[in-house]
Amino acid sequence: MKTIGLFGGTFDPIHLGHLQAAAEVRRRARLDRILFIPSYLPPHKKTGAAASAADRLRMVELACRRRAGFEASAIEVEAREKSYSILTLRKLRALSPEARLFFILGVDAFLDIGTWREYHRVIEECYFIVMGRPGFDLDRARDVLAGGLKDAVGPLPTGGAAAGPLPPHIRVFLVPIRALDISSTGIRARVRRGLSVDGLVPKPVAAYIRDHELYRGR
Numbered sequence: 001m002k003t004i005g006l007f008g009g010t011f012d013p014i015h016l017g018h019l020q021a022a023a024e025v026r027r028r029a030r031l032d033r034i035l036f037i038p039s040y041l042p043p044h045k046k047t048g049a050a051a052s053a054a055d056r057l058r059m060v061e062l063a064c065r066r067r068a069g070f071e072a073s074a075i076e077v078e079a080r081e082k083s084y085s086i087l088t089l090r091k092l093r094a095l096s097p098e099a100r101l102f103f104i105l106g107v108d109a110f111l112d113i114g115t116w117r118e119y120h121r122v123i124e125e126c127y128f129i130v131m132g133r134p135g136f137d138l139d140r141a142r143d144v145l146a147g148g149l150k151d152a153v154g155p156l157p158t159g160g161a162a163a164g165p166l167p168p169h170i171r172v173f174l175v176p177i178r179a180l181d182i183s184s185t186g187i188r189a190r191v192r193r194g195l196s197v198d199g200l201v202p203k204p205v206a207a208y209i210r211d212h213e214l215y216r217g218r
């Protein structure tokens with residue numbers, strides 16, 4: 001049984017917090033690979049991204065290069081429309097019908113799941129791995145789900161292999177990790193102030209930000 005993690009985000013820009021969290025989850029759950037899926041956000045939207053979808057995708061590609069088991073996916077960027085997880089999931093499912101799919105996200109992002117289109121369906125159609133993030137209590141993931149779904153939250157089985165037998169009622173696996181206190185917001189603020197982002201993003205990503213003069217103005 002193949003196992004694939006789907007790690008979506010704005011990735012504006014991708015940073016070592018994302019990469020170290022994904023690496024730890026991949027090791028713990030023994031996932032075959034993780035797809036990093038930058039979202040397409042329409043330009044000129046107030047809450048949109050600071051860098052273009054093309055730049056965010058390129059930085060994800062640079063970060064995944066030479067990291068075994070990590071791949072950049074252009075599926076949302078190329079769709080050029082608001083990215084709904086349910087649609088992305090169905091497209092990826094069609095591409096890998098045999099695989100077990102796991103949506104990976106930090107607990108801060110999971111707390112917003114009530115705003116996702118058809119989130120009940122997403123939980124029915126694939127597994128979730130919710131990982132810790134500094135400042136957020138992992139157990140709050142249970143609180144945001146509607147009544148019946150609260151019982152669908154639990155730890156990874158001992159041994160941890162995502163390819164092995166999973167408890168039949170669990171759809172959302174809570175995975176505590178040693179998350180780094182790094183955010184894209186913090187990185188953009190540093191660049192704006194002319195500070196170095198060394199040690200916060202992979203070297204090729206730091207060079208890309210510099211060469212393309214990203215994040216200078218906002």
Ligand code: ATP
Pocket residue numbers: 008009010011012017018021104105106107108109110131132133134179180181182183184185186
């Ligand atoms: P921003 O500050 O712009 O919101 P971010 O650092 O939160 O950026 P996102 O692209 O919003 O990054 O996050 C994508 C996914 O990665 C989310 O599921 C988020 O919870 C997770 N994530 C981001 N940073 C970390 C981190 N340091 N540790 C663990 N998970 C993280």
Ligand code: MG
Pocket residue numbers: none
């Ligand atoms: Mg975020």
